[in-house]
Amino acid sequence: MASSLRPFWDVRVELRVSEAKNLGSRDQNDPLDPFCIVHVDDEEVARTSTQWRTLNPFFGETFHIALPHNFSVMGLSNKHAKLGLVYMTREDLFNTLKHPGKDRWYPLLKPVPAMEAQGEVFVELLVTMTPLGAKRLDVTVVKARDVFSKGSVGKYDTYFVIDLEGDARSSDRQAGAKQFELSTGILFGIKHFRLNEQACQNHLQSPFLMLQVCSASARSAVHLLMRKFSEKPGIFLGQANIPLSNLEYGLRHPRWYRLGPRMQDYEENTSGNGTIRVSAQLTHELIMPPSAYSPLFSYLQNSLSRPDVATTGWLGLLQSLLVDTSCASFLDRDHLASAIMQALHTQDAVDCLRALTQQQIANTDDSVTLFRSNTLASKCLDYFMKIIGLPYLHETLKEIIDEIFHEKKDCEIDPSKILTGNPANIVKRHAADLIRYLEKILQSIFSSVERCPRPMRVAFSNIRVAVGRNAALTSDADGQRTNASYTAVSGFIVLRFFAPAVLSPKLFGMREELADATTARTLTLLAKALQTAGNLGSADLTLKEPYMQPLGAVIDANVPRVKSFIDQLCNIDTQSTDIEERIPLESENDHVAIISAKLNVLEPGTKSFKKKLTTLSRNALLWQKSLKERPQHLFLRNVINLEVMDANVYDKKHVVQILLDDGRSLVLSFTSAEEMVTWLKLFREGLRGSEAFIRTACHSGVFKKGRWTCCAQMASDAAPCSKAHTALTLNSFSLAFSESERLHSFFAILVQLLPCLQSIKEEHRSDSQYPFQEVMDRLIECLRLLEIKHLLLQKPASQNDDIAHASRGGAQLFS
Secondary structure, eight states: OOGGGSOEEEEEEEEEEEEEESOSOTTOOSOBOOOEEEEETTEEEEEOOOOOSBSSOEEEEEEEEEEOTTOOEEEEEETTTTSOEEEEEHHHHHHTTTSOOOOEEEEEEOOOGGGGOOOEEEEEEEEEEOTTSOEEEEEEEEEEESOOOTTOOSOEEEEEEEEETTEEEEOOOEEEEOSOOOSSOEEEEEEEEEOOHHHHHHHTTSOEEEEEEEEEEHHHHHHTTTSOGGGSOOEEEEEEEEEOTTOOBTOEEEEEEEOBOOHHHHHHOEEEEEEEEEEEEEEEEEEOOGGGGHHHHHHHHHHTTSTTTTTTSHHHHHHHHHTOGGGTTTOOHHHHHHHHHHHSBHHHHHHHHHHHHHHHHHTOOOTTTTTOSOOHHHHHHHHHHHHHHHHHHHHHHHHHHHHHHHHOOOOOOOGGGOOSSOHHHHHHHHHHHHHHHHHHHHHHHHTOGGGSOHHHHHHHHHHHHHHHTOHHHHBOTTSOBOSHHHHHHHHHHIIIIIHHHHHOGGGGTSOSSOOOHHHHHHHHHHHHHHHHHHTTOSHHHHHHOGGGHHHHHHHHHTHHHHHHHHHHHHOSOTTOGGGOSOOBGGGGGTTSOSEEEEEEEEOTTOSSOEEEEEEEOSSEEEEESSTTSOOEEEEGGGEEEEEEOOTTTTTOSSEEEEEETTSOEEEEEOSSHHHHHHHHHHHHHHHHTTTOOOOSEEOSSOEETTEETTTOOOOTTOOOOEEOOTTOEEOOTTOOOOHHHHHHHHHHHHHHTHHHHHHHHHHTTTOTTOTTHHHHHHHHHHHHHHHHHHHHHHHHHHHOTTSEEEETTEEEEOO
16 A cells, blocks of 8 residues: 555654764874765665775765664764764654754764664553552563564574662563564563562652563573573663653553663773764654645645736745744745745646746846845756756766766866976866866767756746846846846756756765865866856956966857757747646656666566566666567555565575565565665665555565575464665655655645744734735645644654554554
8 A cells, every 4th residue: 555545754864974083093093094884773874985094084974864664773883883883772863853963972882782772662561559558560561573683693582671770570581582573573471570669669750660671592592401591691682761750540551662772881882993973863754645735735736827926926925934034943945945846746846937037037137146146936946957857967967977086187277286397287288188078068968958858948948038028137238138048047057057066976966975185176177167158258267267267268169059058958839738747846757767787587476587687767667688578567656675685595695675565576686785785775765756655574585495584484474574674765866755755845844834924914914915915814724724634643643652653655553
């Protein structure tokens, strides 16, 4: 079942890795080449760029990570954990909801399995009075799930210990419990404990009941047959601190509690290998089905056809709020523009841009300042280009960017920065390489008109038409014709799209790593030259930065080609119905291949791998023996899990299993870990926007010869034994969000503005000339209804957070 039919919790974290200090041991003298790896539970999700030859690296990178609902710990290791790790538990991250995360210095810790404890335990508490009037606490431990011991294999004899102020009790062993338990959990049976009455009497109002879940391997148990089990401690699997305050007498309090590491593990495992500065901020929001948002968005979309939508309509209202000081703390221009563009469908987004840009053009009389400030119109068009034009950008520039990164040529042409040799000769040689790169970039851009997405071309054509209607922009004070009809368009496509991508390829997904210092300088010089070409001339550049003179002739020679490119780009019928279909922005590229390779494929119902040409698009995976053969396919919306399999299942190292909602599975075998990670990343990004109902657990093996290879359970329909990672994704411009998430992002901004809107409405209650009275009333009405609906859906989860857990693209229910 797709998530579009149900609400789900969306869990994300913004992680900023700033810098590290004093890396390495105290006797470390030689510089290191450090980098950081971000992992959630036991899976890597991101890594920073390598900082060369330093013990005090500056990273300055921010990651936006979508988390599975049942994650337990997020870790940050420095250079494969050799220098140490930083752990942030689920509780740590959820605390940032109440207390926003700030930069903090963390000591690097030793990597020990106990630090990554995870799972949950179901406990029922009952407080009663004894006949003598003393308080009594009954603790019933029912079962545990998601229990995990990193680095250990096999079955476990699991038990637990509960402790209240030194009164400790241990349960019997649960024989043969599996390493992972999710749905059914480790059943302890109904274990009742009546704790020391004096301890309860003195401490029930404030302390925590400490409950530890532990295990010993079945093999170890054999060696302990002659001993009492308590004589040798087991393997620590996790600890839950259960608050006892505010328990009502005579009422049972059943609840799931998270297992985590012991605090002493943090204190005792400092590695002494340095510190790292990190900040993390979690967001945790309930996403409603798309239909729930329809009253609000139907109104917004229908209003876009009004000619005054950018003046007295909802776009005009938002623009007025951006400059209202009373709303400044609730409204960020970047977030607002991004949310608007993601929430609207393609034609609606084009209509929105036309309204915003026409209004700004009509109110501007100086072509030099047109679109040069960060208005809502310019920000919206920025995000529109990034969302819809990313494949076009990659197709146009990525090959050249890869060449620059590979060659690593020194292209410095500023004589003041050349400290050795003959500066004149070196500048001449460097300029030749720089010109070669620049001409390749320009040629690729000029030949890309037909590849540019049609909605982008329509938006640019609308801008050009609007500029042509403003005589103050098309003619100067002397009556001479200006270049405004060209610079208004090139200011976006060149200055705000191509040039920033050349300057920072990683931000646009064209490279995984940041550029080294030499390559970064080359990219900076090329971006400057490209911006100058977009401004239609090098005169200003060579006056401000004379060292750019060697590129001046090339830039000026290409100005006519820039104009021709703009002419062709805008030569499109804006009244065509090609983009009238109400489809999401991302769907423009649904059938474009994201990645393709020849892989070994084990098809459903077969017993052997066959080499197939395998292709992933935004909505499907296709495989075929050759291009002449009709491809087999599966739709991403039907996928419930995408997980790495145990290495011993097929005698292959890099194997991924794709599970479908009809019970079938497809297995892909990759030639290297790098290839597998690349496919996993892209596939999971596709699932994010597919409305697939992702499950939170899976089997990491296969069922054969009457048992599962991963957990040895003997029922084919046995509960999954492994925590799934399919919902774990790294957000980027290429990520296709689900329709529910896109709509919610805009709703969340508007609902934050509700108090501000109500205050402004009250302030202008008696002002009949206030232009936004009608739109204000309608927005407040829609937002109030949606806010009530949203709060009602949250109420069951707030009473018992186990009722509805989130998963990326869906919700998993537990009993």
